[in-house]
Amino acid sequence: MKGPFPEIHGGGSLLLAWQVRNRRVLVIGGGEVAAGRIVNVLNADAKVTVVSPRDGLNDEVAYRVEQKQVDFIDRKFEPSxxxxxxxxxxxxxxxxxxxxxxxxxxxxxxxxNIADVPPECDFYFGSVHRDGPLQIMVSTNGNGPKLANIVRRQIASNLPTNIGAAITRVGLLRRKLRKIAPNIEEGPKRMQMSKVCEQWSLEDLTEMTEGDMEELLGFYKPGTVPSLESLRLGEDGGAYDGPFLI
Known part of the structure; x- marks a missing residue:
């Protein structure tokens, strides 16, 4: 008999968006796997050090070193x-x-993370789809990396082509909102902004200009969300009743 709360299914991983910006990441090795790891952490704005004999670097890792995208130690790993x-x-x-x-x-x-040795990993690298700020990771918890790639490609093929651009615009709108209503107690006033993401199409979100954002944050009819077209025509202007939340 099922209980009143979610059932527990052990054996999974805790999937997180790990913020490693400006953190020091050490990559040991300079081959193909190391090259992939380096791309992952550089994309997350980490500070990367690669330790490997120079003759063990593949072309991609050698390029990262030459371009000074990573710090490089030309020898085998030492505990220090x-x-x-x-x-x-x-x-x-x-x-x-x-x-x-x-x-x-x-x-x-x-x-x-020790490549290809799941028992010696505190975390795994999944198969990731990236479109601007959007990141979707598929993990098989070390059971089938190739299958994770297949699942990731299937998911990506079903996503709208402009989803990344829409998210970028929404992010800019959120930052503008925080400047207008920075205090926690203003939270209730923001609640209706969530309806913008629900009611506007991805095309509208993508095409939204900063001018549109200013209009949206400044004027609206209480209890309604103006369309992008009516907002530009000034048809839904009204007394400002507090900012929205996205």
Whole structure:
């Protein structure tokens, strides 16, 4: 018999949007897997250090080093490399060395991912679809990375082509809203802005200009959400009754 609350299904991972901006990430290794890891964390604005003998770098990692997109240490990993590090991504073809890295990270309480060794990972890299600010990750919890790619492609193929642009515009509108109503007690006044995302089409959200945003934040008929067209024609102007929430 089902209880009154959600059932627990163990064996999953806690999927999070981990903010690593300006955090120090150590990548051990310089091959294809390391190259993919580097792209992931650079896209998240992390500060990346790569430690690997130079002759072990593939073309992509060598390019990142040459362009100074990462800091580079030309030698094999040493325990002192963990000093001041917030995350470790190990991608070397040496199980013994990889396990040593993981154990050291455990001792220092540094989150680590040891490529292709799920039991020695504090977190996994899923298959990610990205469109501007939109990120969708599919994880199989280490069971089937190739299958995760197939699922991710299927999801991406069913998304509107302009969803990323629409989210970008909504984000700008939210930032403008926070300037108008920065205080927590103004929260109730914001509630109706959620209806903009519900009632406007993605095309409208994408085409919304900053001028449209100012009009939307400044005037509306209480209890209604003006269409983009009527907003531009000035048909839905009215006494300002507080800002919306997006």
């Amino acid at each position: 490399d963990l000093d001041g590090v917030d995350m470790v991504l190990c991608a070397v073809d040496d199980p013994v060395a990889s396990t040593q890295v993981y154990k050291l990270c455990q001792e220092k309480r540094i989150a680590a």
